[in-house]
Amino acid sequence: MFLTQEELSHITAFRRELHRYPEVSGEEVETARRVQEALLLAKPDRIVSNLGGHGVAAVYDGAIPGPTVLIRCELDGLPIEEISNEEYRSTIPGKGHLCGHDGHMSIVMAVATALGQKRPNKGRVILLFQPAEENGAGAAAVLADPEFATLKPDMALSLHNLPGMPLGHVLLREGPVNCASRGMKIVLSGKTSHASCPEDGVAPTFALASLLGGLTALGSVAPVGPDFALVTVTHARLGEPAFGISPGRAEIWATLRTLTDERMAGLVQAAEMLAKSEADAAGLGIEITYEDVFRQCFNSPEAVDVLRRALDDEGVSHRSDGRLLPMKGSEDFGLFRTVAPSAMFFLGSGETHPQLHNPDYDFPEALIPVGAGVFLRAISNILG
Structure with a gap:
């Protein structure tokens, strides 16, 4: 495991803290603050705040020039009342992290923790905590922000958890993946x-x-x-x-x-x-x-190749076919393909797990090391 048990416990606690205090699209002030506080412990070379709204980006520089790899997750929750008996259930009436964005942020924070200990040999890694995915405004706002010109990636990668798939298994395919x-x-x-x-x-x-x-x-x-x-x-x-x-x-x-x-x-x-x-x-x-x-979310072939190799290297079971893809649901990550080859993989959260946007949904924490491991392997394979 690339994280110690103590580090993984801290990441899990971070996930549960985010889960307690969800904020909807465009209102992610406290979520962004919590992300920035956690990133300081992961020692990035630079933190960019207020990107496209409340977005946060952490920059990790390699020793020598090379490509820039962007890993993206989402800050926002949903305007849905959570039904849960968990100690860490939402404390905000009518709002909940019922799509797993708290888990996605935790995966990327685990990547930050590892990069803080060992930088890539070359190039840069940008860890983007994007605002306002649920209403489709966030990616466009980030790309339109003048600060993004300093972060422009050569490849953009992301993930989404997917109920209906076995826990920890992956769906990955080229071409259209979201409507x-x-x-x-x-x-x-x-x-x-x-x-x-x-x-x-x-x-x-x-x-x-x-x-x-x-x-x-x-x-x-x-x-x-x-x-x-x-x-x-x-x-x-x-x-x-x-x-x-x-x-x-x-x-x-x-x-x-x-x-x-x-x-x-x-x-x-x-x-x-x-x-x-x-x-x-x-x-x-x-x-x-x-x-x-x-916009349509379309996986670029060259970015899919990077993810497929990382999955194989990590020993993560994956396939490209199945009734779950393309998803009828939408995802604004597709806009990043307008600036660089991009791809999203779908990480199974359990065949009988409650569906996304359901009031009883909760992100499976067992996916944190799996998702982070895939991203770190992809970074290593590109940047050394």
Whole structure:
């Protein structure tokens, strides 16, 4: 083991501390502070704070020039109430680390601990604790930050734990691994009137009803391949909760999901055309906005080769096929491929483990040395 039992105990305690105090996307002030305090003990050559928001990056320099390898994890939790009897359960009402980002941070902190004792022979390692992954804003904000130009990697690597896979086993494949998605918000504006005289107003009732089914019908039942598309209506509202008013406003929120960015462009166009057609037919104003925008996550072949060799060297069981990949869920790590070859591997958290974003999910701490070992082996194989 690359960490002593005492060091591993400290990393586990760090994970549980993070778990007690989750913060959602864009609010990770205390999480970033805890990360920076822990990094000081791991002796990086430089710490960059407030990167793309509350992001933190630790820089470890090799003895001679060489490539830069970036390892990325996530800071944010979820706005979900945790159900747990553990002593370290969330203390923040309505918020929890129910996707395992506390575990991912702990894996990367274990890498930092090892690098603090032995630097790479050449090049640089950047350990990035990225903000705001859950809403899709964090990676874009980090890449847009002028400070990132000083950190620009030659390769970017990451992981995500994956329930449904045997504990400690890995799924790794080239090509698409996570879907593109975006939240579409449609606001229909008409004119209120007295409920006894709806003809005096312009109500969005029938347009909303039509869109509930019409948007959903734009999706398909095809498997997750190039033609895959899914539209999930997540929220709708009509008028005010009153009996005396014929409504003059409606909202509908939907999540659009495709495997590829190209297919997403076509789905967006179709959804907008449908919404505008319904609005025009009913004499309504319309406003369309987007939130939680995720690009397709695509594993670069050269980065997959690096991870595959590291897995083999570490003796970690892995495969490339399976029903779990590509995932329908989204992941903003895909943006790092715009600046360097990148790849994410999926580390099994147990075949019967609670699913991600479930209120009873908890990250398996046995994965900390496994994930850190793979990253350290990849770093060693590239930088010596």
